[in-house]
Amino acid sequence: MNAYLELGTVNRLKIARETDYGLVLASTEAKEVLLPKRYILPSMKIGDTIDVFVYTDSEDRIVATTQQPEAMLGEVALMEVVDVTSHGAYLHWGLPKDLFVPKMFQRMPMRKGDRRIVRVAYDEKTHRLVGTEIFDRQLKRAGRNDLKRNQAVxxxxxxxxxxxxxxxxxxxxxxxxxxxxxxxxxxxxxxxTAYIKQIRDDGKIDLLLRPIGKKSDDIAADKIVAFLDNQRGMMPLNYKSDPERIKALLGLSRKNFKRALTKLLEQGKIEVKENGTYLKAKQRKREVKP
Structure with missing residues (x-):
């Protein structure tokens, strides 16, 4: 159980008693918070310990919820702007009360419908959770034991x-x-999805877009097969195709593309013709209808 109520994080709290408005949850330091009725499950009983997210509602009261936001305190996520006022903007982050981003924490004025990358922070002045687009220096530095080399992230x-x-x-x-x-x-x-290349001495992380040890030719071949499978077994590219066309469709250089084609040909997975490249029927993940 949490000793204190921690705003913006998941707290493990004990169900202390029931009221007309919901369940009262308590920490080991006897700090209490309400879990409103709409979040109560039939399985919840007095004395049970449950995990809840703690934040402030529209009236700035500390409340608990069994819902999970897009990001918790200190985390970053892409969120949609749902309303704009003279003081700031409100972003949907998966909870009934939207996340407020003050004007001073916006890199550019937000507009309704925008999708913006924000970090959830604690505002010392208002004692509320807010969003901020100015987070570069607030990102956490990784310790040697936080993440492992070649780990998928x-x-x-x-x-x-x-x-x-x-x-x-x-x-x-x-x-x-x-x-x-x-x-x-x-x-x-x-x-x-990326992979940890290394964690530097300053805690910053170097990333790769493929696992360490997997060659670029293998990555290119996987991309070609995946593209063919999604396009009913055919793509309008072959050895003679324009480099820009290859890059636009597959994100590959012409050199990597040609080497991958040769690899797949040798493996008997494709056929290359004048009008394009075809995935052999036995390689397809699903039935291709004529």
Whole structure:
């Protein structure tokens, strides 16, 4: 059980008693919070210990919920702007009360319908959770035991630099994919699977878009097969195709593409013809109808 109520995180609390408005949950320090009726499950009993997210409602009262937000305190996520006022904007983050982003924490004025990358932070002045787009220096530095080399992680790309693309790793760590390690299109606000290349002495993370040890030819071949399977077994590309066309469809250089085609031909997985490349029937993941 949590000793204290921790705003913006999941708390493990004991069900102390029932009221007309819901269940009262208590920490080991006798701090209490209400779990409103709409979140109560038939299985919940007095004395049980449950996990709940704690935040403030529309009247700034501390409340508990069994729902999980898109991001918790210190985490970063892509959220949609649902309302804008003279003081700031409100973003949907998966809870009944939207996350407020004050104007001073916006890089550019937010508009309704925008999808923006924000970090959930604690505002010392209002004692509330708020969102901020200014989070570069607040991202967590990884310790040697936090993540492992070659571990698969989820990244959210948030900026392009001269070195490469900056990304938030697992919603909270600072990461970078170097341009020299990129063999596919990358976009700001895009979520991808990446792999830990190394954790530097300063805690920043170098990332790869493929597992360590897997050659670029293997990655290219996998992309071609996946593309063929999604396009009913045919793609309008072959050895003579224009480099820009190859890059647009597959995100591959012409050199990598041709080497991957040869690899797949040798493995008997494809046929290359004048009008394109075909996936042999036995390689298809699903039945292709004529």
């Amino acid at each position: 989820e990244i959210l790309v948030y900026a392009k630099t001269d070195l490469g693309y900056k990304a938030v790793v697992e919603k909270r760590y600072d990461g970078l994919v170097f341009h020299s390690d990129i063999f596919e299109p990358m976009k700001i606000k895009e979520t991808k």
